[in-house]
Amino acid sequence: MTEDLEQKLRDEVRTLLEKGKIEHVIGYGEGSLKFATTPIMISDQADVDRLVINPFIHNNLSVLLPEVSGKVAVVAKVCDARSIISLVQNKQVARENVFIIGVPCNGIVDVAKVEKLTGLDRDEIDAVTWKDDRLVVTFAGGSKEFSAPEVALDSCLDCDCSGFKEFDLVIGEITPVAANKELSRVRIKEMEAMTPAQRWEFWKNEFSRCIRCYACRQICPVCFCERCFVEETEPLWVSPLPRWQDNLIFQAVRMMHVAGRCTDCGECQRACPVNIPLGLLTGKMEDIVDELFDYRAGMDKDAAPLMAAYEPEEAEDLMR
Amino acid sequence: MDTFEPKIVAFCCNWCSYAGADLAGTSRMQYPPNIRIIRVMCSGRVNPSFVLKALSVGADGVLVLGCHPGDCHYLTGNYRTRRRMAITKKFLEYMGVEPERVQVSWCSASEGSRFAEVVSAVTDDLKQLSPNRLFND
Amino acid sequence: MKKIKKQNVAGLLEKWQKEFTVFVPSKASGVLQMAAWDGENLSFLERNRNTAIPPKANFLPTMQKMFGFRKEEGGYVLEPTDEDPPKQLLFGIHPCDARAISIIDMVFKDAYEDKYYLSRRQNTVLVGMACTSPYDNCFCTSLGFGPADATDVDIMLTDIGDSFLLEQVTDKGKGVLAGAKDLVEATQADEKKAKEVKESAKAAVSTKIDTKEISKRLPLVFDDKKFWEEIAAKCVSCGICTFLCPTCYCFDISDEMLRDGSGGARYRNWDCCSFAVYTKMPAENPREEKWRRVRQKVYHKYAFYPELFGVIGCTGCGRCIRQCPVNWDITQTLNSLPEGTAAKAEEKQKTS
Numbered sequence: 177m178t179e180d181l182e183q184k185l186r187d188e189v190r191t192l193l194e195k196g197k198i199e200h201v202i203g204y205g206e207g208s209l210k211f212a213t214t215p216i217m218i219s220d221q222a223d224v225d226r227l228v229i230n231p232f233i234h235n236n237l238s239v240l241l242p243e244v245s246g247k248v249a250v251v252a253k254v255c256d257a258r259s260i261i262s263l264v265q266n267k268q269v270a271r272e273n274v275f276i277i278g279v280p281c282n283g284i285v286d287v288a289k290v291e292k293l294t295g296l297d298r299d300e301i302d303a304v305t306w307k308d309d310r311l312v313v314t315f316a317g318g319s320k321e322f323s324a325p326e327v328a329l330d331s332c333l334d335c336d337c338s339g340f341k342e343f344d345l346v347i348g349e350i351t352p353v354a355a356n357k358e359l360s361r362v363r364i365k366e367m368e369a370m371t372p373a374q375r376w377e378f379w380k381n382e383f384s385r386c387i388r389c390y391a392c393r394q395i396c397p398v399c400f401c402e403r404c405f406v407e408e409t410e411p412l413w414v415s416p417l418p419r420w421q422d423n424l425i426f427q428a429v430r431m432m433h434v435a436g437r438c439t440d441c442g443e444c445q446r447a448c449p450v451n452i453p454l455g456l457l458t459g460k461m462e463d464i465v466d467e468l469f470d471y472r473a474g475m476d477k478d479a480a481p482l483m484a485a486y487e488p489e490e491a492e493d494l495m496r
Numbered sequence: 497m498d499t500f501e502p503k504i505v506a507f508c509c510n511w512c513s514y515a516g517a518d519l520a521g522t523s524r525m526q527y528p529p530n531i532r533i534i535r536v537m538c539s540g541r542v543n544p545s546f547v548l549k550a551l552s553v554g555a556d557g558v559l560v561l562g563c564h565p566g567d568c569h570y571l572t573g574n575y576r577t578r579r580r581m582a583i584t585k586k587f588l589e590y591m592g593v594e595p596e597r598v599q600v601s602w603c604s605a606s607e608g609s610r611f612a613e614v615v616s617a618v619t620d621d622l623k624q625l626s627p628n629r630l631f632n633d
Numbered sequence: 634m635k636k637i638k639k640q641n642v643a644g645l646l647e648k649w650q651k652e653f654t655v656f657v658p659s660k661a662s663g664v665l666q667m668a669a670w671d672g673e674n675l676s677f678l679e680r681n682r683n684t685a686i687p688p689k690a691n692f693l694p695t696m697q698k699m700f701g702f703r704k705e706e707g708g709y710v711l712e713p714t715d716e717d718p719p720k721q722l723l724f725g726i727h728p729c730d731a732r733a734i735s736i737i738d739m740v741f742k743d744a745y746e747d748k749y750y751l752s753r754r755q756n757t758v759l760v761g762m763a764c765t766s767p768y769d770n771c772f773c774t775s776l777g778f779g780p781a782d783a784t785d786v787d788i789m790l791t792d793i794g795d796s797f798l799l800e801q802v803t804d805k806g807k808g809v810l811a812g813a814k815d816l817v818e819a820t821q822a823d824e825k826k827a828k829e830v831k832e833s834a835k836a837a838v839s840t841k842i843d844t845k846e847i848s849k850r851l852p853l854v855f856d857d858k859k860f861w862e863e864i865a866a867k868c869v870s871c872g873i874c875t876f877l878c879p880t881c882y883c884f885d886i887s888d889e890m891l892r893d894g895s896g897g898a899r900y901r902n903w904d905c906c907s908f909a910v911y912t913k914m915p916a917e918n919p920r921e922e923k924w925r926r927v928r929q930k931v932y933h934k935y936a937f938y939p940e941l942f943g944v945i946g947c948t949g950c951g952r953c954i955r956q957c958p959v960n961w962d963i964t965q966t967l968n969s970l971p972e973g974t975a976a977k978a979e980e981k982q983k984t985s
Contacts, residue, residue, distance in 0.1 A: 207960040210769065214960035215867040235959060239869060243923075297682060299769035367590070376592025376630060385662045387686070387695050387903070389872035395958050405545050407910060413545040416887060417696045417902050421631045425548045428591060432544040435583050447958035449685060449873050450664040457591075464586045469579065486575030488565065491582035496601035496614060553892060 181229045181348045185251065185279065188345060190224045192249060198275050200244055202237045203227045203251035210298045211287055215240055227251065229347070231306060234284045234329075236441045239397040242268050249275040254337040254350060255441040258474030259397040261342050262437045265474070265481050268400050278343035280350050282306050283328035283335070284442065288451055290327050294320060325359045330455040331442030333360030339475060363453070364460050379424055385450045386423035388416070392444035392454055393430060398437035398473075405429060431457050436465050436482025439474050502556035502622035506531040506615070507546065509539040511569035512604045513561035519608030527612035528619040531559065538562070539600075540573030544584045547598055556628040557597045559618050561611075564602040574602070593630065596621040634819040635799040639678050641815035642797070646670060646724065648813060653722035653758065656691060658684050667691060667723060681762050681792075683727050683771075683950060687879035689737065691723060692753045695876075696902045699749060699886070703896040712896075716748065722758040722809070729773045729950040731761050731785035733879030739942045740882055749901075758809050761786030762797075763827075764834050772840040772949035772964055780838060781831035791827040798827040842967045844935075844945060851936045853973025858924065864966050865927035867959040872905035874953035874961070880934070880946045881905075906930060931966060 185203075192198045205216035205226045213232050217240070218224060229251075237250050238259040250260060257276050263269040287298050290313060294301065302314045311327045313320050325333055334357040337350050367375055393399045406414050406426055414429070415422040431438075440462045445454040465471050468491055471482050479485075508514040514535045520527060532555075536542060539562025550558045560581055568574040581600045589595045599621070601614045637645060649655050650670065658677045659668040666686035701712035738754065741747040764780035767773070773780055783789035787806030790797040798819055801807045810816065819827075854860060875881045885904040890897035905911065906929055912920045920926045938946030947963075954962045 208770065208962040208965055209955065209960050212960050214962075217863075217866050240867065297768070300766075372589070372592045372594055374592070375590070379591055382663070385664060385666075387872075387876050389876045389905070390908070391869075391871035391873050391958055394869040394871035405543070411549075413549050415889065416885065417889075417900055419696065421552060424591075425545075425552055428588070429543075429545045429548055432580075432584055432587055435587075443958070447871070447873075449877060449956045450662075452663075460590050461583075461587060464583055464590075468582055468586070483576060483579060486572065486579060491578055492565075494582045494585055494600070495578065496599050496617070 181279070182227065185229060185277070185347045186224045186227055188277070188347065189218070189227060189249065190221050192275065193219075193221050193224070197247070198249040199246040201227070201249045201251070202240055202244065203249075203277075204229065204233045204235065204237075207232070210301070211285065211304055217244065229279050231282060231285055231304070233279070233281065234443070234446055236395070236397055236443045238263060239395060239443075241274065241397070242400060247273050247275065249277055249344075251277050251279055252343075253279060253281040254335065254340055255331070255439050256397075257340060257342060258439040258472075259441060260474070261477045262398055262439060262474035262481075263400070264477045265479060266398070266400075266437060271477055275344045276342055278346040278350055280348045281332075281335075282309075283324050283332040284446075285311065285327055286329045286446070288446075289329075290322075293322060293326065325362075329442040329446065330360055330363065330453075330459060331440045331445070333357075334440075334459070342477060360459060361463070363456055364463070367456060367460075380420055382452050383423040383427065384420040386418060386420070386427070386452060387450060388418045388423060388426070389449060391447040391449065392427070395443045395447040396434065396438070397441075397443075398434050398439075399430065401433075405433070427452075427454070427457065431461050435461050436469075436471060437473050438462065439472075499623045500556075500627050502530050502619060502625075502627070503554065504531045504557045504559055504615075504618060504622065505550040505555040506533045506559040506561060507536050507539065507542045508533050509541075509562045509569075509574075510535055510537045512563035512567065512602075513539070513611065515605035516561075516603045516607045516611040519605065520611045521608075523608050525608055525612045527615045530619045530622075531615055538568065538570050538573035539577040540568075540570070540575075540580075542577065542581070544580065547584055547588075551593070551597065551628060552631045554628060554631075556625070557599065557618060557622045559615075560598075560600045561603050561614070562600075564604055567604065594625055596625060597628065634824055635801070635810075635816045636793070636796045636819040636823055637799055637813075637816055638796045640795075642678055643675060644815060645813055647672070649722050649724075649809065652809075653720045656688075656721060656723045658725050670724070677725050681725055681727075681764075682766055683730070683764070683768070683952070685877065685952065685956065687733065687877060687950070687952065688723055688726055688730050689733065689879050689882070691721060691757065692734065692750050693737075693882060693884070693903075696900060697749060699899045699901055701896060701898040704894070709896070714749075716752060718753045718756055720756045720758075721753070722760060724760045725762045726759050726786060727764050727950070728761060728778060728780055728782040728785065729764070729771070729948040730879045731759055732773075732776075732778055732782065733948045733950070734759070735785045736880050736938075736942070736944055736946060736948065737882045739944075758805055759786040759788075760806075761789045763789060763791040763831055765792055765830060767834060767838045768951050768955060770840050770951040770954040770962070770964070771838050772842055772951065774835055774838045774949070775840075775842045775844060776945055776947065776949045777844075778948075779831070780834040791830055793823055793826040793830060796823070798823055838949075840949075840951070840964050842949075842964050847935055847967050847970060848939070850970040850973055851932065854971050855928070855932070857971060857973070860971055861924040861928045865924040868907065868923055868927050868961055869959060870907045870909050870923060870926065871958065872903070872907060873956050873958065874930070874963075875905035875907060876903055877952040877956050878947075879950055879952070880948060906933070927961075931963065934963075935967065 204213040207214040562574040656667040741750040789800040884901040934946040
């Protein structure tokens, strides 16, 4: 099945390049890590066969888009495509310069979750395959099965592809992972059931191991500020030193800065080398923005960005 | 009674709320001395990083005061404030900051008494909480 | 040669705890890293895959106070930090990390003796554990040593089933084992088993690079902009590869003032050459473009460090590959270096 999709993708891309409709393609290539792909940029028809589609197309390739000039095709899952449109909304990318190729996704396998559930590292696992909505993990000496909510990235569980109309081309059929938003919000609900003090303690603990590598910020397609607020020293909003206080402030402010542009793609959580559950923040922020302002980033390319728009009457119940 | 005196950082916009504060002062209205006012040209200037900075250096509460929606000197600045601060309040509450610690209100240049009222009310709210030890080790 | 039964290791750690803070690989924080032993958990004796955060953090912490200063009579008085840091024993260090420590020792002992690093280093005992399960992207064997190399530790343990074979490598190592109970003579069979374990680990290291070829090609491809742009295309300029690298040591220094202005302190923290602002100066940024920074990373480790210190600044631990969010792989880069042209080679000959 996937092989057909791959072939179709390659054929389509080859044609687009041949006809001069696009100059470059950003897509997924074979990774050197198990259960991973890697971003590749192709300008030559001869390289088209390097493109792959598999359950590990985790990267949000839109992060690389602003660096590439000319007409670019991007292989995108729905969350990534929404990020592209979010960039268009924020005038970082011109819509006419991007050709969005939609690919189906059953939910990105969260390797960290699989490792935790099996007690094995990724190189000790032989194979990971979807069997309908169960993930089969095989390793020396056996195999285990898990349900999608157990092993997919939290951000994938509330995947809502309906209503997205900006694909220029769709390979295969795009269907939601598990159209059950409740599932993806289980951990957020658990957070909300805690007292404020417990929640703060939780985040204090999580941010104690942050090493300020800024992978979360760098991998995020909508963190496109030329000068991040952390670089400001006069005044110093947040210290560059990795104290938990400054780590927490950095992330909290980053979340608030990307509010309305973030599409909860899950990349920041996946990228974090010390496993901080950033999806608990991005998911909640997406909900806050939707509940308060009936707004979802990256759905309508002509819609004004969240913070550039307003209604005469809104959110007054939160004002004193 | 064993209450503490909360330290409140108040961001006041130059055209409305700061003038309102001035009016309260010149009219000799009494209001709690707990606030430390930082004047900004527009409440829309207030970045979430200001709020977090204030809390991290020991402010027990942050108050953002701007013009009434529709009356902003820069026409739309306070609409941005409203969106941004609504998000800030809800998000910080989710992270574990008591909602009373971050408050937003509208106060025009002629509302000296309202300024005094809002400051009193916010001070009372914060007195019910304990001193801010969020960022203590 | 001595050995110790696994069930007696706890006793040894307890003995050491009296004199040192004993660090062991632990996932208690949420990520596998060296952490102070809690006195109970011994899972690292059975399963000792390398940590995510390297043990350089024990000598060059992510953040370190260098000194304080106090305002007094119109000037500032320096308040040195404690020059004698607490003694620490790192248990379960892999040879790649131990080799890395020896490599960065050279930097901190170079023109200037960095007392902040060296005092911690001197107060540390390294108890290594031979690696028995290298990751699929480890490549230590290509760098002149192997997963069971004992050169850079004070004591080396090798897992031979129900016991560890103990090699007392340095006098420091012998010193801390003096008076240890439960050490018994290893038999010939034990030593044979240990040899097998070491050979097996060496054979399990599957990723390889050709350092000879690399050192030949690197000087010739420095200006191959097209190659480096392709290589750098997917990098997002975060700090993961650098921060998780056991041989990276760059740091930034900043002064922080106390709010009342009465003084402050000078700190240092980890810095990363991949950051866009790393070389940013008021006038210019020589490495504004990403490809220059990626190129720099490769050259620093495989060309400049060898020039300065005679050793490649990489120990093949594979962390950068495992954790890179875009799967940038230094072994792929190194294995795909273009040959460079003969003309370039001649040019280099003339200028060098």
